Amino acid sequence: MNKIVEMRKLAPSINLLRIGVPEITKKAQAGQFVVLRINEEGERIPMSITDIDPEAEILTIIFQEVGKSTAHLATFKEGDVLADVVGPLGIPTHIENFGTALCIGGGIGIAPVHFIAKALKQKGNKVISIIGARSKNLLILEDQMKRLSDELLISTDDGSYGHHGFVTDLLTNLLSEQSTGVNFIMAIGPVIMMRAVCKITQLYQIRTMVSLNPIMVDGTGMCGACRVTVGGKTQFACVDGPDFDGHKVDFDELLKRQAMYVKQERIAMERFNQKMGLHTTEGVIK
Amino acid sequence: MTDAEKLKIPRQKMPAQMPKERIKNFKEVPFGYTPEMAMTEAKRCLQCKKALCVGGCPVEVNIPGFVLMIAQGNFIDAAKELKKTNSLPAICGRVCPQEDQCEKVCVLTKKYQPVAIGNLERFAADYERKQGEVEIPQIAPPTGKKVAIVGSGPAGLTVAGDLIKLGHQITIFEALHKAGGVLVYGIPEFRLPKTIVQAEVDYLIKLGVEVKTSQVIGKLFSIDELFEQGYQAVFIGTGAGLPNFMNIPGENLNGIYSANEYLTRSNLMKAYDFPEYDTPIFSGKNVVVLGGGNTAMDSVRTALRLGAENAYIVYRRSKTEMPARIEETHHAEEEGVEFHFLTTPIKYIGNENGWVTGMECLRMELGEPDASGRRRPVPVQGSNFIMEVDTVVVAVGNSSNPLVPQTTPGLEVNKWGNIIADPETGQTSRKGVWAGGDIVTGGATVILAAGAGKKAARDIDNYLKFL
Numbered sequence A: 001m002n003k004i005v006e007m008r009k010l011a012p013s014i015n016l017l018r019i020g021v022p023e024i025t026k027k028a029q030a031g032q033f034v035v036l037r038i039n040e041e042g043e044r045i046p047m048s049i050t051d052i053d054p055e056a057e058i059l060t061i062i063f064q065e066v067g068k069s070t071a072h073l074a075t076f077k078e079g080d081v082l083a084d085v086v087g088p089l090g091i092p093t094h095i096e097n098f099g100t101a102l103c104i105g106g107g108i109g110i111a112p113v114h115f116i117a118k119a120l121k122q123k124g125n126k127v128i129s130i131i132g133a134r135s136k137n138l139l140i141l142e143d144q145m146k147r148l149s150d151e152l153l154i155s156t157d158d159g160s161y162g163h164h165g166f167v168t169d170l171l172t173n174l175l176s177e178q179s180t181g182v183n184f185i186m187a188i189g190p191v192i193m194m195r196a197v198c199k200i201t202q203l204y205q206i207r208t209m210v211s212l213n214p215i216m217v218d219g220t221g222m223c224g225a226c227r228v229t230v231g232g233k234t235q236f237a238c239v240d241g242p243d244f245d246g247h248k249v250d251f252d253e254l255l256k257r258q259a260m261y262v263k264q265e266r267i268a269m270e271r272f273n274q275k276m277g278l279h280t281t282e283g284v285i286k
Numbered sequence B: 001m002t003d004a005e006k007l008k009i010p011r012q013k014m015p016a017q018m019p020k021e022r023i024k025n026f027k028e029v030p031f032g033y034t035p036e037m038a039m040t041e042a043k044r045c046l047q048c049k050k051a052l053c054v055g056g057c058p059v060e061v062n063i064p065g066f067v068l069m070i071a072q073g074n075f076i077d078a079a080k081e082l083k084k085t086n087s088l089p090a091i092c093g094r095v096c097p098q099e100d101q102c103e104k105v106c107v108l109t110k111k112y113q114p115v116a117i118g119n120l121e122r123f124a125a126d127y128e129r130k131q132g133e134v135e136i137p138q139i140a141p142p143t144g145k146k147v148a149i150v151g152s153g154p155a156g157l158t159v160a161g162d163l164i165k166l167g168h169q170i171t172i173f174e175a176l177h178k179a180g181g182v183l184v185y186g187i188p189e190f191r192l193p194k195t196i197v198q199a200e201v202d203y204l205i206k207l208g209v210e211v212k213t214s215q216v217i218g219k220l221f222s223i224d225e226l227f228e229q230g231y232q233a234v235f236i237g238t239g240a241g242l243p244n245f246m247n248i249p250g251e252n253l254n255g256i257y258s259a260n261e262y263l264t265r266s267n268l269m270k271a272y273d274f275p276e277y278d279t280p281i282f283s284g285k286n287v288v289v290l291g292g293g294n295t296a297m298d299s300v301r302t303a304l305r306l307g308a309e310n311a312y313i314v315y316r317r318s319k320t321e322m323p324a325r326i327e328e329t330h331h332a333e334e335e336g337v338e339f340h341f342l343t344t345p346i347k348y349i350g351n352e353n354g355w356v357t358g359m360e361c362l363r364m365e366l367g368e369p370d371a372s373g374r375r376r377p378v379p380v381q382g383s384n385f386i387m388e389v390d391t392v393v394v395a396v397g398n399s400s401n402p403l404v405p406q407t408t409p410g411l412e413v414n415k416w417g418n419i420i421a422d423p424e425t426g427q428t429s430r431k432g433v434w435a436g437g438d439i440v441t442g443g444a445t446v447i448l449a450a451g452a453g454k455k456a457a458r459d460i461d462n463y464l465k466f467l
Helices: A022-027 A068-073 A107-122 A142-148 A167-176 A191-204 A251-258 A262-275 B003-008 B035-042 B052-056 B063-071 B075-085 B089-095 B117-130 B154-165 B194-207 B223-228 B259-268 B294-305 B326-334 B446-465
Strands: A003-011 A014-020 A033-037 A045-048 A051-053 A058-064 A084-089 A100-106 A126-133 A151-156 A182-188 A208-211 A227-230 A233-236 A243-245 B146-150 B169-173 B210-212 B233-236 B256-258 B286-290 B310-314 B338-340 B343-350 B356-369 B375-379 B385-388 B391-394 B433-435
Touching: A022 A051, A022 A058, A022 A084, A045 A058, A045 A068, A045 A107, A051 A107, A058 A068, A058 A107, A068 A262, A100 A107, A100 A167, A100 A191, A107 A126, A107 A142, A107 A182, A126 A142, A126 A167, A142 A151, A151 A167, A167 A191, A182 A191, A191 A208, A191 A251, A227 A243, A227 A251, B035 B063, B035 B117, B052 B063, B063 B075, B063 B117, B075 B089, B075 B117, B089 B117, B089 B194, B089 B446, B146 B154, B154 B169, B154 B194, B154 B233, B154 B446, B194 B210, B223 B233, B233 B446, B256 B259, B259 B294, B259 B391, B286 B294, B286 B385, B294 B310, B294 B326, B294 B391, B310 B343, B356 B391, B433 B446
Parallel strands: A100 A126, A100 A182, A126 A151, A182 A208, B146 B169, B146 B233, B169 B210, B233 B433, B256 B391, B286 B310, B286 B391, B310 B338
Antiparallel strands: A003 A014, A014 A058, A033 A045, A033 A084, A051 A058, A208 A243, A227 A233, B343 B356, B356 B375, B356 B385
C-alpha cells in the first residue's frame, strides 16, 4: 500500500505521481482529494485527484513543486512508499447532465478539472474546455483534455501557444457568442484566475463552481484551518467542499489565508535546498 | 498505624519541573512520586468500609484496594487491580478531574486534604510500565466474531482492550495517521507524554488488536460496508471533532486558530520542532486563548512554550465556573499566564495583510443562574476595550463530526448531531452498532469515554454470544 508506481516530470516543476492505493481508488470520485504525508516528519499535504484506475488500483495525482514538501515529494521514485495516503476526502463534484458544461483549468488546476470533465462527459454533457498556462512548456494534459472535450480552447500568458493571454479572454469571447448554451461552469486554478472567471460568469448569470485548496491539516473537519467565507458564512473546505459556488466565495480572504505561512515556507525550502546541495537564491536564513 | 497517626501525614506533593524551566520545554511537568512518597501518601487512606471515593469514580475503581496495595509496597498488584476496571490508568492518573470525582468525596476532604488518588494511580501504572514487560493477560479462545471500532481515542481503546480479551477479533479504524485520538492530537506532551499513549496502543496490538490508521470511516468505508466486510458489531467512538467558533467579525483573520488546529499542529504534527518537522505553527508574542476548560489551559501553556511573551486566558465567567482541572489552572498561573475573567470578545481587528492585531472585548457580570446552574454572564454596556494580540486560540468547545452519521442511514442523532446511545449499554438505533464517548455526550472527559467503552464492550460481548 501507498507504493509509488510512477513518478514522472510532465513539465518544469510539475510531476505526475501514480500510487497504488486499492481501497481509495474503489471509492474516489471526481472533485475529491487525498491527504498524503511523505515521511514521519512530513506535513499532511492535501492533493486533488487527477484520475483513478480502480482495476489497476492506481491513483493519479499531478502536483507542482511549490514548497519544501512538494519539492521533497518530487525526489521520490518508483518503488518508494509514502507514509500515508488518506482519502477520498471532500464532497464529490455534483455531476449531472447540464446540457453544455464548460471546464476551465489554469496551470496545475487542469489536473483536477480533467477528472471532473471526464465525469461530465460520461454523464452526456457537451463539454467545452478552456485550459491555460504561463507558457507552452507548462501546459499539461492537453491531449487528454482534447479527447474529453467537444471543443478545446488554449491560452498561454506569453503567447508561446494558443491564444496570447489569459483563459478569461477566451471565456469572454466564448460567452459573448450568442449560441454557446453553456449552463454550468467548473473553474479550477490559481485563486486570482478563479476570482476573475467568476466576475465574468456572474455577468452572464451562469452557475460557476470552483474547487478551493486552502491550507489544511487533518482534512476531516477536525481543525478548521481550511475555513473559507462563502455567502457570508464560514465553511470548512475539507468537509463542506472543496467545491463551492464561485459567485459567493470571498476570494480575497482566501488569498490572504493561503499566505499565512510564507515565512516558514521559505525557511523550510532554504533548509531543504541546502540539504540537497542546491544553491540558495535568497542568501542566509535569518 | 492508627487513624490519628494517618491524619498527621501531610498530602505528598509530586516533585515537578520549576515553572521558569518548564516553559522552555515540552517535557512533562510533574515527575511523579518516588516509591517512598507513594507509600507515604497511600498510608493516609483511612480504608473506609463504605468508601465514597469508589462511587465518585465513573468506572468505580476499587480505590481503597489499590491504595492499600501501594501502602504495602505491592505496586504491580496495585496496577493490576486498577486495570480490572480502568484500562488506561497511566493516562487517567494524569488527566482525570479527580477533584470533581474520587477526591471530592474522600472522607478526608472536609477537614484535611484528600488522598492523592490520581497521583497514586499514575504512580502504580508508571511503575508497572517501567518494569518492562507488562504481563499479557489470559485471552479467551477465539470466538470467530469480528468487531470494528471506529476511532482510537479513550473509548475505542477501552472497547478494544476488553473485547480482545474475550476472544473476539478486533480492528480499530483511525482517521489520523497515529492512534490515540485526543490523547495524541489534543493533550500536549507536557501533560501526557506520547510514549505513554503509544505504550497503551502497543499493548493492544500485542494482545492481537489490528490498528488501521489513515482510514476515514464515512469516507473510505461506510458503517454498512464494514458489515459487508464481515464485521458483526461496530463501535463508534469518533469523538467531538468539529471545532466551535464564536461567529464574531474578523474570525477568519490570519493568526486565529481553533484549539484543535493549534494543538494538532503542535502535538500530532510536532510543529514545536519546526523545521525538523515540516508542519509550521505561528507562535506570536501576544497570545490570547478564549475559554476556561482544559483545552484552553493546554493551548495557553503551549503558547508559552512556543515563545509567547504574553499569554492570556479570556473567559466570560469567573474563576469558580472554570471547567478546567485545578492542577491545570494552577500550573498555568505558575507559568505566568494572565487571566481575564468576566470578559468576552466581540470582534477582531486586522491589518491590511489579513493578520489579527487586536481584539475588542466587553466586560461581563454574573446574572441569574442558567440551565447549567452556573450564573449567566451578562455584558456590561459600554465596557468595551481593546487587547493587542497577534495570535488567538478559540477553545470554546466542539460539535460532533458529521462524517459517520451522514453516511449511516437509520443512525439517530440529537439536535446537536450527537449519536443517541443508551447510557447503560451504548446501543444506538442501528442493530449491531454501539457508540460512546464525546460523539454521544459532547465534549467530556477521558474517564467518561473509557467508562462508556467498558459498558459498550460488555453489551457487545452479550450480543455476539447470541449471534
